[in-house]
Amino acid sequence: MNLPAPAPESLLPITLPAALDGRDGTNRARGTIRQITADTDLEAVRLWLAEYAGSPHTLRSYRKEVVRLLVWATRALGKPLSSLTREDFLLYERFLAAPTADWTDPALPRRGGARRLFEGALAERSRRQALGILSGLLDYLVAAGYLAGNPLALRRNRATRAARTRRVERYLDxxxxxxxxxxxxxxxxxxxxxxxxxxxxxxxxxxxxxxxxxxxxxxxxxxxxxxxxxxxxxxxxxxxxxxxxxxxxxxxxxxxxxxxxxxxxxxxxxxxxxxxxxxxxxxxxxxxxxxxxxxxxxxxxxxxxxxxxxxxxxxxxxxxxxxxxxxxxxxxxxxxxxxxxxxxxxxxxxxxxxxxxxxxxxxHAEDDRRHAHTVGEQQAQPSTAPAAPQ
The missing domain is CATH 1.10.443.10 (Intergrase catalytic core)
Structure with missing residues (x-):
């Protein structure tokens, strides 16, 4: 019985140059038991996207980020996804913070091979989200035996310490x-x-x-x-x-x-x-x-x-x-x-x-109590300032 393809092209309707399809990627896993039959980067990425076919919002978000990376890697570096290194992703992160005008030109169409993929520079939070999504993709491909390693796993998570101490501000009291x-x-x-x-x-x-x-x-x-x-x-x-x-x-x-x-x-x-x-x-x-x-x-x-x-x-x-x-x-x-x-x-x-x-x-309640105790103690203390001269 022929089963339907688990990752139809409709999930990722783009094409890449044949020479950059990833079959010979330098980060391809060799000598391992693969869990997927994909031979090219697009086939592998489509399979990853198929895992989210039941969640349209997530699928759209993930597809947007992977299309951006694939187009940038092949157009700017002349590399397939499966050859990208840690250094390449450092360049990509800088690119996300300041994409050049030819990537953000409003005259470019929103669809097609030469389409506009960026409205402008991505804020730090958006860059962090984009790289997090891409790291999830690479983890999946490593676990599937398609890639040898995840270059983004080496990325220093500078937000970890801040995340432990910050408080969300986008809420209503x-x-x-x-x-x-x-x-x-x-x-x-x-x-x-x-x-x-x-x-x-x-x-x-x-x-x-x-x-x-x-x-x-x-x-x-x-x-x-x-x-x-x-x-x-x-x-x-x-x-x-x-x-x-x-x-x-x-x-x-x-x-x-x-x-x-x-x-x-x-x-x-x-x-x-x-x-x-x-x-x-x-x-x-x-x-x-x-x-x-x-x-x-x-x-x-x-x-x-x-x-x-x-x-x-x-x-x-x-x-x-x-x-x-x-x-x-x-x-x-x-x-x-x-x-x-x-x-x-x-x-x-x-x-x-x-x-x-x-x-x-x-x-927030813990911060409120700390503020109340601190300010309350300060206000309760008698003033030690010298009296003003008469």
């Missing part, structure tokens, strides 16, 4: 979150369209906050993913890279879900195996879900309108809301759970972090 909720209650609801928009926005914001989901996870969540066990509600989530997890769902959020469904003429609670999305389409169609981009834009509008309400009385808070996005709600949820004393191990599971150090950046 409790007061700003209440402003967001209150602002929506003032939205017009005189027409059916206004009422639909209000109910949809109200549900989207609460769903994202109470579950700490990413926009793509929320967009693809189904009603049937919410299940009850031992009298408690749980949401089954398929996250980045296809990783699965479960998030606790409060009775309060279930009441909001019932309200949202009832508005669209659905039973308050989903039935067994119901395939309707957790967030319905704009028209309330139970057979269609919103896209991740639509979820993102709804949140941006809510934040923008809340910022406008706050502008006169609290310009700083308004500026914060104007910058906020869906991911801020994920950060806010984690920060507020930490503030409430939730065990950090539980927060790690709720956010589905691989490392508990990542979760640690949400522990």
């Amino acid at each position: 409790h007061a700003l979150w209440q402003v967001v909720l209150a602002s929506m209650e003032a939205w017009p609801q005189g027409t059916l369209r206004e009422r639909q928009h209000y109910e949809r926005s109200r549900w989207v914001m609460r769903f994202l906050y109470h579950t700490a989901l990413r926009a793509s996870e929320a967009a693809h969540a189904k009603a049937a993913d919410i299940v009850q066990r031992r009298g408690r509600w749980w949401l089954h989530v398929v996250g980045k890279g296809g990783a699965e997890g479960e998030v606790p769902v409060s009775d309060a959020l279930m009441a909001e879900f019932a309200r949202y469904r009832a508005f669209h003429g659905l039973p308050p609670m989903p039935g067994p195996g119901e395939l309707s999305p957790a967030i319905l389409s704009v028209a309330g169609d139970a057979k269609r879900h919103l896209t991740p981009t639509a979820v993102y834009l709804i949140a941006k509008e809510v934040f923008r309108r809340a910022a406008a309400v706050l502008e006169a009385s609290d310009p700083l808070g308004a500026a914060t809301l104007a910058r906020a996005s869906t991911h801020w709600l994920r950060h806010s949820a984690a920060s507020h759970q930490a503030d409430a004393g939730t065990d950090i191990r539980f927060i790690q599971k709720n956010l589905r972090h691989a490392s508990i150090e990542t979760t640690g950046i949400y522990l």
